[in-house]
Structure formats: structure tokens, C-alpha cells
Amino acid sequence: MPTVSVFTxxxxxxxxxxxxxxxxxxFRLVTVRHPMETMSQEEISRAxxxxxxxxxxxxxGDRGVGGRSITGVRPEKEEFGS
Numbered sequence: 001m002p003t004v005s006v007f008t009x010x011x012x013x014x015x016x017x018x019x020x021x022x023x024x025x026x027f028r029l030v031t032v033r034h035p036m037e038t039m040s041q042e043e044i045s046r047a048x049x050x051x052x053x054x055x056x057x058x059x060x061g062d063r064g065v066g067g068r069s070i071t072g073v074r075p076e077k078e079e080f081g082s
Contacts, residue, residue: 002026004058006051008034028058 005028007015012031019027032047033039039047 002028002059004028004030004055006030006032006055008032008036010034030054030058 005015007029009031011034012029015029016027019029030051032051033043036044036047
């Protein structure tokens with residue numbers, strides 16, 4: 001069953017490392033801005049809306065993602081690593 005994990009950018013590297021160690025070849029990861037606790041309700045809604053497409057693609061789209069990170073749309077003017 002396909003799954004997509006959502007992590008903040010700070011934890012994405014750790015999540016990918018853990019997935020590799022556990023042999024999760026089809027690990028799909030979408031990142032959102034960190035830290036979320038300082039975000040307003042509007043910013044959280046915008047961030048969630050911005051990753052919906054990536055989550056859907058990870059669940060029903062290309063099954064060949066194979067452990068590489070997929071990243072969602074970020075709030076404008078901000079660049080986040082994955």
C-alpha cells in the first residue's frame with residue numbers, strides 16, 4: 001500500500017536516512033517548512049494546501065519514486081531543502 005510521509009525540512013534528512021537503513025525502497029517524503037509551531041493558522045493552511053498535489057502523486061501516481069524525496073510547493077520566496 002503506497003504511503004507518503006510528511007516531515008518538516010529539519011527532519012527530512014533523518015527520515016531519509018532511517019528509511020534507507022530500514023530498506024524502505026519506496027519511501028515517499030514531502031517536506032513542509034520548519035518550525036511549524038511559529039506559523040499562523042493561515043500559514044499552516046497555505047503550507048498544507050501547497051503539498052496536496054505532491055501527496056496525491058505519491059499515493060496514486062508514479063510508483064517509481066523509489067526512495068527519492070518528493071517536495072511540495074513552498075510558501076513564496078522561501079527555499080527549503082529536502
